[in-house]
Amino acid sequence: MKRILLNSLAMILILPSLLTGCSEPQQVKVTFSDQPKIINLENNDDTLASSLTKQGYSVAELKQNYEPSIPWDQKLGGQKTVQLTCKCRVSLSVAGKDLGTFQTTQETVEDVLKSKKVQLTAWDEINVPLNQKIKEGTKIVVDRLEQRVKKKVEEVPYKTKKIEDNQMADGKTEVKQDGKEGKKVYQVTMLYKNGQPVVEDGEPVVTQKLIDSVEPVEKIVKVGTNKEMAQKESVNLTSAKETGTLTVEATGYTATGSRTATGTYPHRGTIAVDPDVIPLGTKLYIPGYGYGVAEDTGGAINGKIIDLFFDSEQEAINWGRRTVTIKILK
The missing domain is CATH 2.40.40.10 (RlpA-like domain)
Structure with a gap:
């Protein structure tokens, strides 16, 4: 009976030590905003800087290129993840205007545009996706497209219709109905990019749509054919x-x-x-x-x-x- 109790006590003393020896230390996952790389650090009393140094990384270089989500000298105890955000050089051009190159810690193209208060419209074109991650040297180009609309009026000439009239002297004419020009009204749309006309195959991109039209009024002229009457008038003049x-x-x-x-x-x-x-x-x-x-x-x-x-x-x-x-x- 005493032997059994002694053995039980021994097991109780040994078990905690076995459990402690089997547990794995927790890790801190370090991610980068501009690349898929992940660094795993031990969750202990070491600071972020010292832990990275132990892993063989140059903290001075990292400090130059990244901004951490916690201070470099903060201990990792209690942390699960740390993100290093790139301090990237980015160039930006909007509507044909170069806004220069600058450093940013924004993570996506959309974030950069918001930070620069660039509001996109449905007509704007951008050279990179809005959700693209910012990397060193990223170039963002926003082309501003617009439609300019004006009206164009084309005159439609009227036709002249001649009607022979035997009640008039030959050679004489009389306007029975005045002619009137018609018109066609077009809506002309031109496409502009960054304030300049968009050109395809050497020609501006222009579309026109007929929005109104007025038919011309035919001119009607009576033409005399009575030669006898003409002769009488001629005699009157010549005599x-x-x-x-x-x-x-x-x-x-x-x-x-x-x-x-x-x-x-x-x-x-x-x-x-x-x-x-x-x-x-x-x-x-x-x-x-x-x-x-x-x-x-x-x-x-x-x-x-x-x-x-x-x-x-x-x-x-x-x-x-x-x-x-x-x-x-x-």
Whole structure:
């Protein structure tokens, strides 16, 4: 009985010592913000600096490049993890503007941008992911894209429709309906990057969208075809007697779409005059042009100046400006 008790007491004394000898010392995990490397240190009364030195690391070099989550001279007792955050040199460019190179302890690209108060928009482009870890020499480039919108209006010319009319003298014309130009309105969008137009294949990136349109109004002109009536009018003019001559400066014009000062639509033979010099209704003969009637006036027709109507703009240009001696008929 005594032997059993002695053996039991011996076991009780030996067991704690066995348990103490089998337990493993706790470790402190040291991580780096810029690399996946991990250092395991013993959780004891040594400081962070001395523990790293024992592991063969240069604390002076680490202090130069990293900032620890606890002081270098703090004991590791009670710690589970310690992080060494990189004091990295980073360069930053935003919207084409170089903000320089600086040192930071921010861990991600997003953190750096927030620390520099750079707010990203949906149109911004960045060269690296926002969650990328900051490393020594990281370059961050933020390109600012924007759309600039303006309107562009294109005029749509009207067409001229000619209708033959046997109730009018051959060669005479009369505007039945004035023409009116139409228009097309486009929304033009240009893409800019850092304040400069985005260019592809040597051309700016431009898109346009039709947002409104107005159809042109056709011009309708009646054209006389009655040759007999034309002959009668010609006889009336050619048979008129000359009452005098006048040397004037003669220019040419073509259809304006408006009626003359006497209420008629201009046609070949219509002549614009200064009524103080040549009364309206006066029959005239102009060398190189033919017979006509003073039916119209004009703001630029002052004094001894007349304006001859031509059926086309080219004819008016060809006439130009001439000094002629005209005949005044009765």
